[in-house]
Amino acid sequence: MSDEPPRKRMVKRPTGGTEEGRATPERLKTARDRTPSSQAWLSRQINDPFAAKARAHGYRSRAAYKLTELDDKLKLLKPGARIIDLGLAPGGWTQVAVERGVTNIVGVDLLPVDPISPAHILEMDFTDPACGPMLIDLLGGPPDAVLSDMAPNTVGHKQTDHLRIVGLIEAAADFAISVLKPGGAFVSKAFQGGESWEVVNLLKRHFADVKHIKPKASRAGSSEVYLVATGFKGR
Structure with missing residues (x-):
């Protein structure tokens, strides 16, 4: 999104x-x-x-290079890994995953996305309670990584936009914690000062390492960063 x-x-x-x-x-x-x-x-x-x-x-978008840099550092996209791509449109991240040997990947977005074999793609609202179970069913089991490049539609009102940003990050983090394999990873688009300390503390309780990374492909003038949590401790 x-x-x-x-x-x-x-x-x-x-x-x-x-x-x-x-x-x-x-x-x-x-x-x-x-x-x-x-x-x-x-x-x-x-x-x-x-x-x-x-x-x-x-590649369908320049965002592909954000994931290639993150994966070079984190080694998320391994052959045999199960990956969930939240907010995948137009499909750049899924393209990178497939290119790097991932054959078991599912994604979801509100927008229609042209097919990317062998990925399964849902066109629906991630926050719909029915979405999570459908993603896991299509994936065939718990994921090794949940990747989220989701961003809310902004309205230009600072407080409202902040709440929308935090809401999406929280929803993606809660989902990742509920479905990941032990040792798994969670990556989410964030913005400097755009996620609450509660989200970071939640991730620190459930993951061995939590950090912010700004890929070179993120524009220098943008506040965009990625919240990266690795070493999921299990439920």
Whole structure:
């Protein structure tokens, strides 16, 4: 889930520089019918080296590189592992998992997601009480890792947006604690100051190690970080 504007098809493929980026910044050819925020977002996408790299490598989103960096550090995506991907649209994280040998993976998002074999994908609200049991049923057993790149739709009201962010992190953490295998891991998108101390303390009670990691693919000006808990102690 994301609060970014709908993605628009590029007029032409990126040119200049290497496949990892461009030599010089590109400009939008027209701003007609675009809001200022939409123009700014699209301009960032055009000139973002990770977005260019994702297009060149066939990933559905630049977020794929956030997971590759996290996995390089944490070694979550092992062949034979069971993985749950919460908020998977458009599918970049699941693509990385499959690419790294995971064959048993399920994901869920409110938005429709094109198939990614061999993943099972649900189009529904993760907070629906029926969702969790369906994910476990499709997975065939408890997961080795629960990955969440979920983000709430924001309304621009600081307190309301904070509550929505905390609510999603809490829901994902509670779910992970209720279903993970001993030794398992939980990764959730968070924002600096965006999760409550109660969530962190909850994770510290149930996991051997809890930390925040900001991948290089997260924009420098963004408050986005990832809350990472490893070594699940069991229930």
